[in-house]
Amino acid sequence: MRAEGEEILEVRDLVKHYPLTRGIVFRKQVGAVRAVDGVSFELRRGETLGIVGESGCGKSTVAKMLVNLERPTAGRILYKGEDIADLSGKALKAVRRNIQMVFQDPYTSLNPRMTVGDIVGEPYAIHPEVAPKGDRRRKVQDLLDVVGLNPEYINRYPHQFSGGQRQRIGIARGLALNPEIIICDEPVSALDVSVQAQVVNLLERLQDEFELSYVFIAHDLSVVRHISDRVAVMYLGRLAEIGTEAQIYQHPTHPYTQALLSAVPMPDPAARARRERILLSGDVPSPAHPPSGCRFRTRCWKAQERCVVEVPELAVPEWFRKEGGPPAHPSACHFAEERRVVPPEGTEDPDDT
Template sequence: MTSTTNSPDGRASGEVVLDVQDLVKHFPLTTGILFKRHVGDVKAVDGVSLQLHKGETLGVVGESGCGKSTLAKLLMRLEEPTSGRAIYKGENIYDLQGKALRDMRRNIQIVFQDPYSSLNPRMTVGDIVGEPFDIHPEVAPKGSRRDRVRELLDVVGLNPEHINRYPHQFSGGQRQRIGIARGLALRPEIIICDEPVSALDVSVQAQVVNLLESLQDEFGLSYIFIAHDLSVVRHISDRVAVMYLGRIAEIGSDAEIYEKPTHPYTQALLSAVPVPDPSVRGQRQQIILSGDVPSPANPPSGCRFRTRCWKATDLCAEEEPELRVRSGSDHPSACHYATVREDVVVQH
């Protein structure tokens, strides 16, 4: 894990490589066939602000449907935002066009969740890993591309002699390594990992996470690591942002989030993490949340978590809590009654 110090506002110190400011993505809901009428919006991402620092890993966690993957697509410009900015090298990436956009995409790459569907089954591994060079020929001249692909396969722990094989001839973990090699091909500065290990066996997950850590050290990469498994996120992340219904509920260093959680949602997530030690397990209290996750098309007023929260009062329904540092805490939390709860923490 990269060493990164935190300031009192929960942000790591050091050079900011990506500054996300109040990012919003609403998907319109319509009715009718011939004459469509706008009847509402799915608020997938609804005001997310965060910073990624050079050489760090920022983990983004939350339940399915909280907006994590939509956030990843927005940062790659695979989706256009409803509003908001993402500043990379002094420019808003949503203003870029043509060559400037291609240059940005060269420096911000993605590793997708499913290694079975993210690789073209009709292409060899050599063609898959080398395809970025067709779009950015300046990175590797034609005469050296095959050697470059072999180097990339070797770097991610695959046999370079398997360059002519097809994806179906590899295991799930090996396919994800192919996806990582493709992401590394253009020597990016940032890699967005969209649940890269969720489709893999536990033993293979550890191997892929260890590979990502070693590549970060070797190439000076910055990661945004999206996942729903809190134990995986803690292993690799310097800082963690917890998302709920399109917004960040809490953000801080891994120690702050896992040892001093202040938001009730974070506390509930941590209480559900399995603990192998029976003596420790007996000391922890599991928090069972009531009800279901509200629809992002019709989120609750005020605090979005209040319908499932044991601390909720009339204030929570009337006033949306800001993401800020509160009394008795050392990192930002979006809760009016944020307090540390130690009976749910996850020990190393």
């Protein structure tokens, strides 16, 4: 558990709305897609914050705003206390040196016309103060070696590598400027399962070696559990629950988190048989027309009239502050209730005793 360091990044009430327009010549805004709608969290030095949720919940939009590839509609992004949400020019360039990104698809995030040396060394052309020209080739070769690639591959092109190797190239590029924070936007979702484990293990090793902080975005809860210190669960542009890895996986209180955990694949047939399976009804609503009140209420078995009219606050439930119970963590549910849906690891099947 690495979540005891100082706060290095803080997100406050982050909002991103994409306008919906009508007309060809005279375009008129008729609505908005509420991709992200009031997300707040913090990242501590040396820790990994996992962000999970279904496709379309706003995870990648949050990632893009953290590196200023998308400008927030509202809210603040504080890096070491400085609001970086609206930076541009030299000020933005200086911040981006310390906050880098590893993209989801290793097949489209690398320029096919550039060699590996040019791809990994490109940050040095933008930030020449980091590495003198005469020293760049050696630095690139060192980075390739650090991520587990042969330094002699420096003159090869992306099409000559496998998917896992390409993602290692992307990671090397992210490390080039010695950043403090790396935003990992589903970095293993396009890879085979065996390769996913290799890349995740590499990221963990690099975190310890370079004292990195990660925001790790994924939809695979098993991967997130392996690498994360804390986990934030998103649904339809908002946070449903946030806490430590143990709190989220062993003591979930939000119905959506409980449903997600009940669908996690389990290799042990005995544990799988003991697990409670929660099937959600209906589809995820459109972010252009989200439900009133609680956004999860249209699929929630606990929904009541209060859920229709009142937006639940992301806060610690009062009943969770019990003496001797698990450490309290925030949940955005009017009727939050602890419910273990996954058997504890290492427990025996009761039928076998």
